[in-house]
Amino acid sequence: MCRSQYQELNMDIIQSSETNLRETRTTNRLKKFFDSPASLNLMYLPALLLFAVFIYYPITQGIKISFTNWNGYSAHYSFVGLEKYRYMFNDMRSYKVIVNTLIYGLGSTLFQNILGLAYAMLLNSKLKGQGIVRTIVYFPVIVAPIIMGYVWYFIFQYNGGALNDIMIALGKEPVDWLGNGPRAVWLITFANTFQYMGVAMVVYLAGLQAIPKEYLEAADVDGASGFYKFFHITLPLLMPAITVSIVLNIIEGLKLFDVIISMTNGGPGYASHSLSTMMSDLFFAGQDAGFAAALGNLMFVIISLFGITSLKFLRRKEVDL
Amino acid sequence: MRWQIDQFTGRFGKYCRRMLSYLTALLISVLHLIPFYILINLALKTRQDTSSKWLPPDYLYLNNFTDVWTQSHLGTALLNDLIITTCTVALVVFVGVLAAYPLARYPTRWNNAVYTLSISTLIVPALTVLVPLYKLIVDLRGISTYWAMVLVLTTFFLPTVIFLYTGFIRTIPRELDEAALIDGCNRYEIFFRIVFPLLKPVTASVIIIIMLGVWNDYRFSLFLLQKRSVQTVPLVLSQFFSQFQNNLPLAAAGSLLSMIPMALLYLFLQKYFVSGLAEGAVKG
Numbered sequence: 032m033c034r035s036q037y038q039e040l041n042m043d044i045i046q047s048s049e050t051n052l053r054e055t056r057t058t059n060r061l062k063k064f065f066d067s068p069a070s071l072n073l074m075y076l077p078a079l080l081l082f083a084v085f086i087y088y089p090i091t092q093g094i095k096i097s098f099t100n101w102n103g104y105s106a107h108y109s110f111v112g113l114e115k116y117r118y119m120f121n122d123m124r125s126y127k128v129i130v131n132t133l134i135y136g137l138g139s140t141l142f143q144n145i146l147g148l149a150y151a152m153l154l155n156s157k158l159k160g161q162g163i164v165r166t167i168v169y170f171p172v173i174v175a176p177i178i179m180g181y182v183w184y185f186i187f188q189y190n191g192g193a194l195n196d197i198m199i200a201l202g203k204e205p206v207d208w209l210g211n212g213p214r215a216v217w218l219i220t221f222a223n224t225f226q227y228m229g230v231a232m233v234v235y236l237a238g239l240q241a242i243p244k245e246y247l248e249a250a251d252v253d254g255a256s257g258f259y260k261f262f263h264i265t266l267p268l269l270m271p272a273i274t275v276s277i278v279l280n281i282i283e284g285l286k287l288f289d290v291i292i293s294m295t296n297g298g299p300g301y302a303s304h305s306l307s308t309m310m311s312d313l314f315f316a317g318q319d320a321g322f323a324a325a326l327g328n329l330m331f332v333i334i335s336l337f338g339i340t341s342l343k344f345l346r347r348k349e350v351d352l
Numbered sequence: 353m354r355w356q357i358d359q360f361t362g363r364f365g366k367y368c369r370r371m372l373s374y375l376t377a378l379l380i381s382v383l384h385l386i387p388f389y390i391l392i393n394l395a396l397k398t399r400q401d402t403s404s405k406w407l408p409p410d411y412l413y414l415n416n417f418t419d420v421w422t423q424s425h426l427g428t429a430l431l432n433d434l435i436i437t438t439c440t441v442a443l444v445v446f447v448g449v450l451a452a453y454p455l456a457r458y459p460t461r462w463n464n465a466v467y468t469l470s471i472s473t474l475i476v477p478a479l480t481v482l483v484p485l486y487k488l489i490v491d492l493r494g495i496s497t498y499w500a501m502v503l504v505l506t507t508f509f510l511p512t513v514i515f516l517y518t519g520f521i522r523t524i525p526r527e528l529d530e531a532a533l534i535d536g537c538n539r540y541e542i543f544f545r546i547v548f549p550l551l552k553p554v555t556a557s558v559i560i561i562i563m564l565g566v567w568n569d570y571r572f573s574l575f576l577l578q579k580r581s582v583q584t585v586p587l588v589l590s591q592f593f594s595q596f597q598n599n600l601p602l603a604a605a606g607s608l609l610s611m612i613p614m615a616l617l618y619l620f621l622q623k624y625f626v627s628g629l630a631e632g633a634v635k636g
Contacts, residue, residue: 068458071539075451075466078510085485085507086473092484103483150380158377166619167381169626170388173614175568175586178607181593182387185394185405185600193390193405200404225387233626286477289570293590307479311575314483324483331480338475 090331097324103314108321115325124301124309125326129333131216132305135223136285136337142224143280144273147231152265154232155239165236169229176226180293183222184209187294212302215295219303222290227283231276238272239265278342285334306330394604401601416605420592424606428581429588430613432498436584437566439502440509444562445555447506448513453543455514456521457529467518474511478571486575496579504572509562516561520554521547560617560624567614585610 064070097115101108119125150168154161171179186193187208195205209215242265250260266273288307291297297304297312304312306326314323390405395416397409420426455467478485485504494500524547532542573587583591589610593603618625 065538068454068539071454071458071543072463074454074543075470077447078451078470078514079466081447081503081507081510082470082473085488085504086476086481089481089484089488090476092487093481096483096487153373153376153380156373158373161377164377164381165626166622167384170384170615170618173564173568173618173625174611175570177568177570177586177590178610179387181589181603181607182391185604186387186390191402191405191600196404196406225384282475282477286479288479289586292570293593307477307482307571310479310482314486320483320487327480327483330477334477334480335475 093324093327096320097328099321101320102318103320103323104318111321115321119322119325119329124304125329127301128304128306128309128326129329131303132285132287132307132330132333134216135220135287135291135305136281138217138220139223139227139284139287140277140280142220143228143231144276146224147228147276148235148269150228150232151235151239154236165229165233168232171226172229174226176223176289177293179226180222180290183218183225183290184294187218209295210299212299215299215303219287219291219294222294223284223287226290227280231280234272234276235269238269242268274342278338281341282334282338285330285337306333391604391608394601395608397601399599399601416601417609420602420606420609423602424588424592425580426585426588426606426609429583429585432577432582433567433584435498436501436505437563439498440505440566441559441562443502444506444509444513445558448510448558449517449548449551449555451510452514452517452521453547456518457526467514470511470514474515478508482575489576494576496577496582498582501572501576501582504576505566505569508572509565513558513562516554516558517551520551524550556624560621564614564625 098110098112099108100111100114150164154164158164174182184192189195189205189207189210192205192208194208198205208218246264246268247260250264255263286307287305288311291303291305291308295303297308301309307330310323310326310330313319313326317323393405393408396413397403398413398415401409403409451470455463455470459467489495489500489504492500494503528546529542532546533539537545567584568586569584570586570590573584574590577583577587589603589606592606596602
């Protein structure tokens with residue numbers, strides 16, 4: 032319709048035919064473009080724009096800032112090359128914080144998955160009221176991690192903490208549970224495990240329910256032991272669920288932030304800081320944006336390394352049904 | 353005879369194992385409820401009451417709840433949380449579903465690269481870009497504004513949404529699209545009229561997952577929401593907590609109040625909270 036009108040116009044006005052022809056061609060091309068599947072790619076432009084502005088651009092700026100001595104607010108700073116990185120690797124705190132981050136990440140992953148799988152196997156055995164147990168175990172997932180950390184603080188704190196109430200009732204000396212660095216790190220790992228093991232449990236429960244009953248029945252007929260059935264049938268078939276759960280837990284665990292803030296705020300001293308809490312501390316309290324950015328880049332490398340390798344390693348172990 | 357004994361011990365053994373399972377389940381439930389039991393006890397006691405946290409009070413005292421509500425302006429914080437969560441969820445679902453459709457339907461080499469790029473941002477922890485991101489928001493004059501918070505949260509939750517939607521759209525048969533194309537729909541009509549309505553179940557799960565993350569967010573709010581008037585519940589409570597560290601019953605009451613909205617949603621919509629995540633994990 033549109034095109035034929037244009038063609039009539041072209042015949043009438045000979046002088047401007049040249050430009051009109053070009054317009055026709057453009058509208059044709061536009062129409063062709065919007066008819067082709069390629070035009071649908073426009074639909075992901077908003078997403079790419081957001082990624083570019085709030086993730087990719089900051090990543091490049093982060094690399095730039097890590098080479099400066101910027102303090103986080105002033106307009107003046109100068110480039111200091113690799114000095115911040117040298118400083119980072121000479122600072123003993125960095126190693127402490129890296130070890131803590133790995134304990135938070137890998138420790139929570141280990142406990143969450145072992146307990147989550149054990150709970151899922153228990154609930155999968157058709158217990159009455161299993162729905163209630165699932166509701167209770169999953170409940171902490173919906174609580175803000177910063178608040179859940181405070182709840183644990185009420186239990187572990189020295190003065191009038193619930194755990195010390197038991198110690199006193201047993202006639203023992205109260206203990207400053209969070210006052211000892213290494214112990215605080217493990218208690219935070221425990222708190223994180225407690226909060227998110229419900230996720231692993233639910234994922235494994237779905238995985239277990241997807242295993243065909245015939246496989247286990249066939250093994251029963253052959254007289255296989257429970258032990259054998261678990262390691263040779265259940266576990267291999269559960270591999271996709273295990274992959275997802277472990278990779279998600281590792282990535283989330285290495286990022287741990289809120290619970291640390293509410294339970295110890297990185298203390299005592301720097302003993303329970305993770306890379307993320309240390310970085311925010313350096314940036315806002317320490318006013319050393321260069322160091323904080325360098326630490327951020329290190330964290331980026333560590334998490335990518337763990338995320339990608341764990342994914343590759345586990346994908347190889349998956350069994351096709 | 354031998355057979356009968358086997359039958360008996362077998363049945364008895366099975367009964368014992370069953371009882372053991374029930375006992376373990378009961379034990380697990382009790383253990384997992386302990387932290388909340390302590391929290392409730394604490395919130396119901398006066399500040400002067402130093403009795404064991406394991407014993408409930410023998411009097412009724414609800415002032416902690418009313419005090420924390422007025423002193424920390426929880427009402428404003430709830431409203432801020434509501435505004436930020438609603439806007440973020442709406443935006444992230446819209447942008448995410450738009451992006452997921454071409455990525456799932458037309459897996460050309462270029463689109464696959466875009467997909468990988470989007471998903472790989474899942475492993476970028478928000479805090480690794482904390483310093484430059486904060487600088488960017490300061491430069492854009494976005495500190496303590498709703499829009500900056502909403503855009504940043506949307507960006508960081510977008511990979512999850514794209515991941516869940518592409519996974520789901522791939523399971524919708526392509527023939528549906530082709531039939532509609534033959535009937536004269538253009539490609540956008542196919543998306544809005546045919547594919548989009550089929551996405552209702554996954555959209556419910558996506559909304560719940562993102563809502564939970566945004567509602568409970570602390571790491572972004574801590575840096576981006578500095579004015580009291582725009583702060584959300586987790587942020588207000590954490591400040592309240594460090595301010596009144598010696599008044600634990602008050603802090604406990606605040607923590608308890610902050611759990612109520614999500615707890616109610618969880619109890620009524622539990623199916624969506626739990627199933628969306630599990631299905632995404634197993635199929636994805």
